[in-house]
Amino acid sequence: MSAETRQTLWAMAALIAALAFAASPFLSNGFNGFEPGQFPVPQDDPAVQPAGYAFSIWGLIYLWLIAGTAFGLxxxxxxxxxxxxxxWLTLSLLIGAAWIPAANVSVPLATVMIWAMLGTALMALFRVGDEDRIWQLSPVAIYxxxxxxxxxVSIGLVLGGYGLLPETPAALVALVIALAVALTVQYRLHRAPEYGLTVIWALVAVILSNAQPFxxxxxxxAAIGIAAILALRGTDTE
Structure with missing residues (x-):
């Protein structure tokens, strides 16, 4: 098999995976967050959960991944x-296509899967090329x-929902993990500001969800994390 044929097949696979990923909410029962009853300690309004509006970003992610992989093919x-x-992107999206059915059945399984999605997505992000930024880098960075x-967030829900930590400490552990990953990635990948801005989108939603009661x-x-990411954007690490 020639290199050109192999690349074409991977381009096709990436588009098919993006379509499958975007179709998964419609081909399953959908997902509106974990049900409180899925946890031994019900998670009715956990502190780690961003405000509901933040999840609308999935629409942008689905459409941009489809557009980017279609342009690539x-x-x-x-x-x-x-x-x-x-x-790496294809693998991440294929795992993602199976995530909603898993999340509706098992929180621990869904947690393992979403970390696998993240790991493979980051592998893809660090390997994205310099051409066609809007089609190649931007959708992967936001994803x-x-x-x-x-x-x-899934780590925080597991910690709180399985009684390993009280609600607020569980949320703080989750935020520390998120910020450790985000700051490391943004420091090493300065050319992808969309990545950090998306994390900020989530952090703002966490602040709003914890506003009442404060x-x-x-x-x-979360506010410190936003400031830290913005501070990194003011440096040149590449």
Missing amino acids: WRRRDEEDWAPARP AGWLTAASS NIAVAGL
Whole structure:
């Protein structure tokens, strides 16, 4: 098999995976968050959970991933600049296509899967090329940024929902994990501001969800995280 044929097949696989990922909410029962009863300690309004509006970003993620992978197949299917990220992105999206059914059945399984999605998405992000930024880098950066927040939220829900920590400490642990990942990635990948901005989107939603009643510890740490990400944007690390 020639290199050009192999690259074309990966371009096709990436688009198919993006379509499957976007179709998964419609081909399953959908997902509106974990049900409180899925946990031994019901999570009715956990401090770690962002405000509901923040999840609307999934629409943008689905559409941009489809558009980006479609452009890649149509115009850049055999471009070397696009090749390194495609296998990792395809794997992440295929895991994501199965995530909603898993989340409706098992919180621990869904947590493992979303961390696998994040890991493979970050592998793709670090391998994204320099060409066609709006189609190649931007959708992957936003996808990875939201997964950074979502995977950390899942840790907080497991810690609180399985009685390992009280609600606020569980949320603080989750935020520390999210910020450790986000700051490391943004420091090493300065050319992807969309990643950090997406994490900020999630952090703002965490602050708003903890406004009434005001949880100063969780909201304060989220605010510190926003400031830290913005401070990194003021440096040049590449």
